[in-house]
Amino acid sequence: MAPRIRSREDRPHDVTQWFAPGRINLIGEHTDYNDGFVLPFALSVGCTATVLPASDGWTVQSAQESEPVVVRRSGLAGADDAPEWTRYVLGALWLLTDRGIDVPPLAITVDSDVPTGAGLSSSAALVCSVVRAVDDHLGLDLDDDAIFALTRDVENDAVGAPTGGMDQLVSLRGQVGHVLLCDMRSHDTRAVPLDLAGSELTVLVADTKAPHRHSDGEYGARRRGCEEAARRLGVPALRDVTADDLADALDRLDDDELQRYVRHVVTEDERVLEVARLLDEGRLFDIGPALSASHASMRDDFRITVPEVDTAVDALHSAGALGARMTGGGFGGCVIGLMPARDVEAAGDAVRRAFADAGFAQPSLFTAEPSAGAHPA
Numbered sequence: 001m002a003p004r005i006r007s008r009e010d011r012p013h014d015v016t017q018w019f020a021p022g023r024i025n026l027i028g029e030h031t032d033y034n035d036g037f038v039l040p041f042a043l044s045v046g047c048t049a050t051v052l053p054a055s056d057g058w059t060v061q062s063a064q065e066s067e068p069v070v071v072r073r074s075g076l077a078g079a080d081d082a083p084e085w086t087r088y089v090l091g092a093l094w095l096l097t098d099r100g101i102d103v104p105p106l107a108i109t110v111d112s113d114v115p116t117g118a119g120l121s122s123s124a125a126l127v128c129s130v131v132r133a134v135d136d137h138l139g140l141d142l143d144d145d146a147i148f149a150l151t152r153d154v155e156n157d158a159v160g161a162p163t164g165g166m167d168q169l170v171s172l173r174g175q176v177g178h179v180l181l182c183d184m185r186s187h188d189t190r191a192v193p194l195d196l197a198g199s200e201l202t203v204l205v206a207d208t209k210a211p212h213r214h215s216d217g218e219y220g221a222r223r224r225g226c227e228e229a230a231r232r233l234g235v236p237a238l239r240d241v242t243a244d245d246l247a248d249a250l251d252r253l254d255d256d257e258l259q260r261y262v263r264h265v266v267t268e269d270e271r272v273l274e275v276a277r278l279l280d281e282g283r284l285f286d287i288g289p290a291l292s293a294s295h296a297s298m299r300d301d302f303r304i305t306v307p308e309v310d311t312a313v314d315a316l317h318s319a320g321a322l323g324a325r326m327t328g329g330g331f332g333g334c335v336i337g338l339m340p341a342r343d344v345e346a347a348g349d350a351v352r353r354a355f356a357d358a359g360f361a362q363p364s365l366f367t368a369e370p371s372a373g374a375h376p377a
Contacts, residue, residue: 020128021046032164042174091158119328124167174373210332288323295325304330
């Protein structure tokens, strides 16, 4: 494996290194691909990508894998078979080649401390760190919109993951002490203050260890269902169904599953905007009910929670959380609770006890604060 580069000052000029973070979504699940609104923040954990010149082909190495992978230079259509994880790295090189960029031989090393399968966007951290490092190394000077578009295309086209783009936006544009209000139609973003320390509050994260996978088809099924509902309602996307339109829209659909999807997306968009408004007004203590209502909607309407997730949410509520919800695409992963800082230790104990009583594997618990987006390492 290529040695880790510790100091930018001591680094050879032909070595480029970028860090990109994972994310927590404060609120707004499955609204991104419906052109709606989301409110995530960047984490302190993430992925560091190091790019060096190579003599031939493209070499990919991960600190989490034992052997490097070497492929010939090509576009996406002519890409060599390679382990699935390498597509998150090589995808940028394939797509740049298809867009007329002569990508030279490179060696790329990645090192991530984002837990995989937890719904914390380890894949977006990986892709964004690589895209930023490659852009910098090759001197492409892609603007922010082009960088975002490339990272999203890597996941959608090179990997085949039907993501909506939220994860990449916050990994690239996150700010310390702020959540990022993202309009997923225009991709406009706005930093919204989240002053946890000043309010003596904490976001406690419980990684339930229940596998979080989109490959089982459930994520794609929800996305297709939302697109079908929008088609039947005659709107470009479910974002165009307002809260005032909701009752009429539900009456026009004769499919219970599609009705539930529409109800979740429309009400979730409303909750995102409500939370952003409350935070703008400095009313952090008042956002809890919206967080909890979001979880109920994911559980009852979108049906993307699992017993471990629901158990964690219930335990956090019983331990004094102002609000608690699953975060991420669903079917496992992490739960967040907005807690008084003084109650964090007791809340963690409550979640562990609830998991032990239910016979679940013990969860991992940690606190999260809004951190910086992608930056040179």
